[in-house]
Amino acid sequence: MAEASTAPPDQRVPESIQHSVLAEFAAGVCRDIAGGLLSTTGDDLVPFLEREVGRLRQALEDPFALGEGSEPRHPPVFDRRGRIAVATNPVVSHRNAIAPPMKLVRSGDECEFTVELPLQYQGPPSKLHGGYSAVLLDEALWKAVRVNVSAISFTRELTIGYERPVPLFEPVTVLARVTEVDGRKTFAEGEILAGGEVCSRAHGLWISPRPRE
């Protein structure tokens, strides 16, 4: 995700707040369509699609129906070089239709996220696809590293243990923390929990690139 910074004085805000709200709403409709296409069949399919397209059309005609004064969660920002950057992150960005999105609820020595996964993330029936558990944990552990280590780091190793299936359609918690910092290397660990029980565990290594010569 781009690092937020103050916009240079000679540049305008990249888009109005209402357009950012609209873009995030549209991403939400896309998510609902993605899930609905997997659970809606036969004669129900066309009315389902009409309903979803209708929600989008109504929002386009009357953006204030989305809630006057509502704030976008991830509006475009200016990066360090003053360029407009959309938050593309495929796990947390409200603007990215393939992100669930996972929400950061606590940040510090330990980072805590919450997320509810719909049908498009299914592996076994009503359970999360294992590869997607790794995606959630990679993001959460990376965030813990980002919050606690000043240099940007990239995932070098990630090991996942699958102890119980992660349920779909209910809130799950993802926890992450740094365990050791050794020069450019940062080690972190974390878990996915459902109903207070650990479903998956992860540990891994994040490395910040060597400074340029």
Ligand SMILES: CCCCCCCCCCCCCC(=O)SCCNC(=O)CCNC(=O)[C@H](O)C(C)(C)COP(=O)(O)OP(=O)(O)OC[C@H]1O[C@@H](n2cnc3c(N)ncnc32)[C@H](O)[C@@H]1OP(=O)(O)O
């Ligand atoms: C402007 C930027 C904005 C960025 C925004 C980001 C948004 C991200 C969004 C969220 C994204 C979520 C996250 C994502 O998805 S991040 C994306 C997925 N990750 C990647 O694409 C990373 C690909 N890999 C690399 O680019 C390089 O390998 C990096 C830069 C990571 C390191 O390459 P470099 O060549 O520098 O290092 P090295 O490989 O020689 O190793 C260095 C040292 O480490 C030691 N070592 C290795 N393995 C182990 C081990 N298992 N236990 C103990 N030690 C180990 C090794 O022996 C060596 O030791 P020494 O010889 O120094 O003593």
